[in-house]
Amino acid sequence: MMNETMKVDRRDAKLALAHIYVAFTALALGGLAGLLQTLVRSGKFNLPAGISYYTILTTHGTLLGLVLTTFFIIGFQFAAISRTSGTLSDRVRFWAWVGFWTMTIGTAMTVFYILTGQASVLYTFYAPLQAHAGFYIGLTLLVVGSWISGFATFAHYARWKKQNPGKASPLLTFMAVVNMILWLVSTLGVAATVLIQLLPWSLGITDRVNVLVSRTLFWYFGHPLVYFWLLPAYMVWYAVIPKIIGGKIFSDSLARLAFILFLFLSIPVGFHHQLLEPGIKPFWKFIQVFLTLMVVVPSLMTAFAMFATFEAYGRSKGATGLFGWLRKLPWGDARFFAPFVGMVFFIPAGAGGIINASHQMNQVVHNTIWVTGHFHLTVATTVVLTFFGAAYWLIPHLSGRVMTKAMNRLAIIQTVVWTIGMSFMSGSMHFAGLLGAPRRSAFSTYGNSPQALEWIPYQIAQAVGGTILFIGIILVLVIVINLAFFAPKGETEFPVAEAAEPQERTALAMENWKLWIGITVALILIAYTIPFVDMIQNAPPGSKGYKLW
Numbered sequence: 001m002m003n004e005t006m007k008v009d010r011r012d013a014k015l016a017l018a019h020i021y022v023a024f025t026a027l028a029l030g031g032l033a034g035l036l037q038t039l040v041r042s043g044k045f046n047l048p049a050g051i052s053y054y055t056i057l058t059t060h061g062t063l064l065g066l067v068l069t070t071f072f073i074i075g076f077q078f079a080a081i082s083r084t085s086g087t088l089s090d091r092v093r094f095w096a097w098v099g100f101w102t103m104t105i106g107t108a109m110t111v112f113y114i115l116t117g118q119a120s121v122l123y124t125f126y127a128p129l130q131a132h133a134g135f136y137i138g139l140t141l142l143v144v145g146s147w148i149s150g151f152a153t154f155a156h157y158a159r160w161k162k163q164n165p166g167k168a169s170p171l172l173t174f175m176a177v178v179n180m181i182l183w184l185v186s187t188l189g190v191a192a193t194v195l196i197q198l199l200p201w202s203l204g205i206t207d208r209v210n211v212l213v214s215r216t217l218f219w220y221f222g223h224p225l226v227y228f229w230l231l232p233a234y235m236v237w238y239a240v241i242p243k244i245i246g247g248k249i250f251s252d253s254l255a256r257l258a259f260i261l262f263l264f265l266s267i268p269v270g271f272h273h274q275l276l277e278p279g280i281k282p283f284w285k286f287i288q289v290f291l292t293l294m295v296v297v298p299s300l301m302t303a304f305a306m307f308a309t310f311e312a313y314g315r316s317k318g319a320t321g322l323f324g325w326l327r328k329l330p331w332g333d334a335r336f337f338a339p340f341v342g343m344v345f346f347i348p349a350g351a352g353g354i355i356n357a358s359h360q361m362n363q364v365v366h367n368t369i370w371v372t373g374h375f376h377l378t379v380a381t382t383v384v385l386t387f388f389g390a391a392y393w394l395i396p397h398l399s400g401r402v403m404t405k406a407m408n409r410l411a412i413i414q415t416v417v418w419t420i421g422m423s424f425m426s427g428s429m430h431f432a433g434l435l436g437a438p439r440r441s442a443f444s445t446y447g448n449s450p451q452a453l454e455w456i457p458y459q460i461a462q463a464v465g466g467t468i469l470f471i472g473i474i475l476v477l478v479i480v481i482n483l484a485f486f487a488p489k490g491e492t493e494f495p496v497a498e499a500a501e502p503q504e505r506t507a508l509a510m511e512n513w514k515l516w517i518g519i520t521v522a523l524i525l526i527a528y529t530i531p532f533v534d535m536i537q538n539a540p541p542g543s544k545g546y547k548l549w
């Protein structure tokens with residue numbers, strides 16, 4: 001039975017929904033851009049009215065990689081902390097709205113400069129490509145707004161701790177706090193390059209920019225960014241899915257420990273995106289690759305915990321044999337099915353990640369469309385399908401409605417459509433990449449070179465997959481709009497599971513923030529200080545800005 005404390009307060013629900021609306025608007029526009037990209041790259045289609053491929057690609061990467069994710073995550077986390085640690089205070093809610101509007105205004109500015117062709121610098125905005133200053137200002141507002149929301153989250157957590165001395169915080173609140181610490185520490189890098197380097201340079205205050213420093217600061221942020229996407233999906237896997245299937249959390253302490261390890265191991269590893277960068281000594285690349293691969297530990301902990309939960313539940317229902325428990329899982333429930341498919345896709349995605357991070361193999365795939373294939377499995381499938389699965393209970397919970405059987409069926413179909421579309425698109429990206437096809441390139445036969453002609457069948461398969469995926473986007477939008485505005489009124493549960501064996505003392509020990517932040521900072525200093533000093537002391541003259549579009 002539901003009682004008052006298990007429901008997100010209506011005022012907090014409005015806040016969370018506002019974030020979710022922006023997120024799905026970004027999905028609609030960004031998804032359309034994605035479709036157009038696959039069509040252009042098939043060689044059978046040209047963009048009308050002189051629109052540049054790179055304008056579309058910047059729109060896609062920014063709206064989906066940065067906007068959809070950040071807004072969905074912050075909205076979801078506000079709902080989660082309100083659900084598990086009580087209604088937000090008026091002050092915290094006020095600041096959360098300030099954060100929301102700052103982010104939204106920043107997003108609108110950024111998108112304006114991209115769509116008007118003044119910022120076709122792709123979502124990584126690498127120097128020496130130079131965008132209009134408004135693009136960087138918009139991005140700054142997006143990040144500053146998210147910081148405000150981060151501090152609002154911390155304030156809510158602190159209030160809970162004050163009201164519950166000596167108790168471990170609720171799991172979902174703990175996880176949201178870890179994710180916002182990760183976000184704050186990592187966005188310092190991107191804020192530094194934007195505010196100190198790129199903005200003054202785009203305004204003409206400085207003439208030249210240190211490219212290597214700006215890329216390093218970008219990837220100091222860019223890798224933890226992917227864990228900022230992933231941890232909310234893990235929040236759903238660890239704390240929500242067990243409840244949906246009717247089971248328990250395998251271990252509350254293990255879940256917390258995994259999150260702390262992700263905090264340690266997500267930031268001091270940005271060099272694995274810069275393995276072919278000439279200005280960094282191999283030793284430091286090696287250190288950072290080692291730390292990168294350590295992430296296998298919390299990842300396998302997570303995989304183990306999930307399958308232990310599934311198996312324990314299946315056996316409690318009388319399943320026998322090695323895999324009999326699989327049959328007991330609620331396959332017809334989209335709240336389970338979509339995230340489960342996401343988990344399955346994470347297996348090849350993780351294997352591909354190990355390839356990317358390995359120095360020698362990276363040389364084969366570097367800057368090819370293999371990489372794009374990889375992160376459409378991670379973020380655009382594992383993370384996004386988990387978010388869709390969460391939206392199927394979160395949105396009706398917040399809007400005071402219920403998901404009908406018909407909508408649930410549509411959501412199952414949506415998941416299948418995504419699976420098929422992504423297998424085609426990401427699969428052919430992986431193959432084309434192995435054959436050397438570059439990422440971030442409009443269609444070209446490169447003067448009919450035999451190698452480029454080999455890519456074309458894969459590029460056509462990519463467009464087939466992209467078209468199927470776009471149908472998937474239309475389906476999920478239909479479901480989301482239904483759940484927000486049209487579904488029958490009623491009560492929907494915000495599922496939060498209990499631990500199999502609550503161990504309050506170990507859980508409490510996990511809240512030693514000074515120690516965790518101390519280790520995080522120490523690892524960052526070890527991995528970055530010397531190479532960074534080197535980059536500045538031995539800097540080349542720096543580059544002027546280029547607008548190549």
Ligand code: HEM
Pocket residue numbers: 031032034035037038057058060061062064065068122123124369372376379380384438439440441442465466467469470473
């Ligand atoms: C309809 C679904 C989608 C399609 C058809 C699609 C298609 C594509 C294609 C073809 C590219 C590579 C273009 C190139 O390198 O030349 C790309 C890049 C990208 N996509 Fe998607 N995508 C889809 C969904 C998503 C989703 C859901 C996300 C994130 C949540 C996402 C994030 C990205 C990012 C970050 C890039 C990199 C942009 C860059 O390299 O600058 N995509 N997408």
Ligand SMILES: [Cu+2]
Pocket residue numbers: 222223226272273
């Ligand atoms: Cu990375």
